[in-house]
Amino acid sequence: xxxxxxxxxxxxxxxxxxxxxxxxxxxxxxxxxxxxxxxxxxxxxxxxxxxxxxxxxxxxxxxxxxxxxxxxxxxxxxxxxxxxxxxxxxxxxxxxxxxxxxxxxxxxxxxxxxxxxxxxxxxxxxxxxxxxxxxxxxxxxxxxxxxxxxxxxxxxxxxxxxxxxxxxxxxxxxxxxxxxxxxxxxxxx
Numbered sequence: 515x516x517x518x519x520x521x522x523x524x525x526x527x528x529x530x531x532x533x534x535x536x537x538x539x540x541x542x543x544x545x546x547x548x549x550x551x552x553x554x555x556x557x558x559x560x561x562x563x564x565x566x567x568x569x570x571x572x573x574x575x576x577x578x579x580x581x582x583x584x585x586x587x588x589x590x591x592x593x594x595x596x597x598x599x600x601x602x603x604x605x606x607x608x609x610x611x612x613x614x615x616x617x618x619x620x621x622x623x624x625x626x627x628x629x630x631x632x633x634x635x636x637x638x639x640x641x642x643x644x645x646x647x648x649x650x651x652x653x654x655x656x657x658x659x660x661x662x663x664x665x666x667x668x669x670x671x672x673x674x675x676x677x678x679x680x681x682x683x684x685x686x687x688x689x690x691x692x693x694x695x696x697x698x699x700x701x702x703x
Contacts, residue, residue: 551686569686575678582674590667591627597663598622598631614638614646618656628660628667635660 550569557565570578602622605615621634639653646652 549688551688555686567686579675579678582677583671586671586674587667590663590670594628594663594667595626598625612646614642614649614652617642618652628664631660632657632664 552569552571554566554568556562557567559565599622602619605619605622617638618635621631621638625631625634635653635657639649639657642649642653
C-alpha cells in the first residue's frame with residue numbers, strides 16, 4: 515500500500531529564450547509501506563488463538579520448518595521407546611508363557627524403532643509358523659500397530675510444513691522510510 519502525502523508540480527525555466535519548450539518536474543513525496551514486520555503478531559481477523567502469527571524472513575522460516583520436522587521425528591522416536599516400555603511392562607506376567615511370548619517381550623524391550631519392531635515381528639511370524647498357537651493373531655496386530663505408528667509420525671513430520679504459509683497470505687506492514695521521488699519529463703507546449 516502506497517500513500518501519497520503531497521504532490522507538487524515544479525515549472526523549470528525554458529532551455530532557450532526562443533523556445534517555448536521546457537522541462538517540467540513532478541515532485542512527489544510518498545511513503546512506501548513495503549517494510550514487512552518480522553516477529554510475533556496477531557491477525558485479529560482470525561481471532562486471538564488462530565490468528566497468532568510469527569513472521570520470519572524466508573531463510574529463517576526454512577530453518578524453523580526444518581527444525582519442527584526434525585523435532586517431530588525425534589519426539590516420535592522417543593515416544594516409541596516409551597510405548598515399547600509400557601507394552602513390555604503391561605504384557606509381563608509371572609505365570610508360564612511360551613517361547614513366542616518371550617521373544618515378543620524381547621523385541622519390545624530391545625528394539626528402538628517401530629520399523630525394527632515391525633520387521634522383527636514379521637520375521638518372528640515366519641519362523642514360528644506351524645509351531646505356535648494363534649501365531650498370526652498374536653503377531654500381525656503388532657506389525658500393523660508399529661507400521662501405523664511409523665506412518666503417523668512420518669505424516670506428522672511432512673505435514674509440519676503446513677505451519678508455515680506463503681508470504682502472500684497475511685502480512686503486517688510497517689511504515690518505512692519516506693521516499694522522495696522526482697519525475698522529470700519533457701513537455702512541449
